[in-house]
Structure formats: structure tokens, C-alpha cells
Amino acid sequence: MTDLTWPDAPGGRASGFIDGPAGAVEVDIELPKGHARGFVVVCHPHPQQGGTKDNKVVYMSARAAREAGLASLRFNFRGTGNSEGSYDEGRGEQDDLRAVRDWAAAQSGLELAGLAGFSFGSAAALxxxxxxxxxxxxxxxxxxxxxxxxxxRPPGPWLAVYGDADEVIDVARAITTCRELDEPPELVVLEDAGHFLHGRLTELRSHLQDFWQTDTPAA
Structure with a gap:
């Protein structure tokens, strides 16, 4: 069930469904105001804990991508929102991401500029x-x-963002783990910020925009 068409003008947006490995996948596309030099796919947090493509962190991440000159795609993992299928403990969700990535590349003619995710979605993206x-x-x-x-550790530039007052994950362990990698990611730790970054989304947007402007190639 594919009814989604790539927007045909700068600043355009579209919502609909593409064919995924477990059935229809619900996708939102938004283009930057100027020429798009690539696209970013953003993954949402845990679907069994209320995570969807409309999560505020996911939405702000997509906005940062557009402000960096990139098209953004947000989608619902299988069994979430109006996407078909059922939760697969992070395995099939990776294939959902691949389906959205590959569809976007084929339909838009743009190159993938990056993957992004929040919480559960960040593990899928990684x-x-x-x-x-x-x-x-x-x-x-x-x-x-x-x-x-x-x-x-994936190849290429990697930005890892944490709030140091994260109440959902073991944030001290997570930060230490990232720092101890042979090639650590660029690490941003937001002081006194919780897992959902309440009140800190503008800071998040700024960090992501800077990263994508610096660490993605120009078209």
C-alpha cells in the first residue's frame, strides 16, 4: 500500500504510506525551504512506551535537518500509529528504517545524508x-x-546527545561507554536535562543543525 509521493517544491511536505517489510509504513516528509542537498531519516522512541514519529524530540530533530538544508523523514515503526505489523523488539524495526531510507533514495533522487534516532530509535539507527x-x-x-x-562504532561522523539528569536510562554508564570507544562520537551533554529534554529542545536543535551543516557533504 503505497500512496506517498515525494513533494515537488522547496518547503513542500507530504504524508502517507509506503510498502514495508511488515506492511504499510506511515511516513511524513518535509523539505527545506531551499534546495535539498540530501535527506535524513529520524527514528522515534520505544513504541511500547508511547513513542511515535510525532514525539517532540523527533520532530525537533527533523526540523534541525531541514534548517541545515536537508529533507527530513519521520515514520512510525511497525505496529505504531497507522503502520501495519507488530512490535519486533528492535529487529524488524531496523528493516522498517531501511525501507524508508531506500524508498526516499529511489523517489527523491537525493543521497542519504544521515540517520538519526531518539532513545529506542537511536539504537535502531546505530x-x-x-x-x-x-x-x-x-x-x-x-x-x-x-x-x-x-x-x-559506525564509520563516519557521529553526534551523541545526552541529558545528564536522564531518568530513563543509566546515563552515566552510557556517557562513559561512548567516551571509551576507540573512536568516540562527538558528545554533547546537556546539563540538568532529563531524557525527554523538556525545555531544552531549542538547544538540541542548534547542536543538530550545526552538526549536519558541518558533517554532511554539500550536494
Whole structure:
């Protein structure tokens, strides 16, 4: 069930469905006001804990991408919102991300500029970036406890954002784990910010915009 068409003008937007590995996937596309030099796919937090493509952190991340001259795509993982299928503990969700990424590349003629995710979604984005490669990666509130062994390091630029008062994950462990990687990501720690970055979304937007303007190639 595919009824989604790529917008045809700067600043355009579109919402609809594409075919995914577990059925229809619900997707929102928004273009920058000027020429898009690539696209970013943003993944939402845990679907069994209320996470959707409309989460405020996800929305602000997509906005930062557009302000950096990139098209943004937000989507609902399988079994979330109006996306078909059922929760797959992070496995099939990676394939949902791949489906959105590949559809966007084929329909838009643009190159992938990066993957991004918040919480559960950041783990999916990281795993796909490691397995498939990605020009850049943004993780927000990455729960490193999701990884049984060493957290993998994808090639390319990686921005990891945490709030040091995160009440959902073991943030001290997560930050230490990132810092101890052989090639640590660029790390931004927002002082006194919780997991959902309430009151700090403007700061998040600024950090992401700067990262994507600096660490993604010009078209």
C-alpha cells in the first residue's frame, strides 16, 4: 500500500504510506525551504512506551535537518500509529528504517545524508549505520544497555546527545561507554536535562543543525 509521493517544491511536505517489510509504513516528509542537498531519516522512541514519529524530540530533530538544508523523514515503526505489523523488539524495526531510507533514495533522487534516532530509535539507527553504513549518525539518549557486548562504532561522523539528569536510562554508564570507544562520537551533554529534554529542545536543535551543516557533504 503505497500512496506517498515525494513533494515537488522547496518547503513542500507530504504524508502517507509506503510498502514495508511488515506492511504499510506511515511516513511524513518535509523539505527545506531551499534546495535539498540530501535527506535524513529520524527514528522515534520505544513504541511500547508511547513513542511515535510525532514525539517532540523527533520532530525537533527533523526540523534541525531541514534548517541545515536537508529533507527530513519521520515514520512510525511497525505496529505504531497507522503502520501495519507488530512490535519486533528492535529487529524488524531496523528493516522498517531501511525501507524508508531506500524508498526516499529511489523517489527523491537525493543521497542519504544521515540517520538519526531518539532513545529506542537511536539504537535502531546505530545498528543500521553499522550494518549498512551511513554518511552521518545522530543518537539522542542512546541506551547503551541495549547492547549485550561492546557498543559498535559506525564509520563516519557521529553526534551523541545526552541529558545528564536522564531518568530513563543509566546515563552515566552510557556517557562513559561512548567516551571509551576507540573512536568516540562527538558528545554533547546537556546539563540538568532529563531524557525527554523538556525545555531544552531549542538547544538540541542548534547542536543538530550545526552538526549536519558541518558533517554532511554539500550536494
Amino acid at each position: 545498528r543500521v549505520a553499522v550494518a549498512d553504513g551511513a554518511p552521518s549518525l545522530v543518537t539522542i539518549g542512546l541506551p547503551t544497555g541495549y547492547f549485550d557486548h561492546e557498543v559498535p
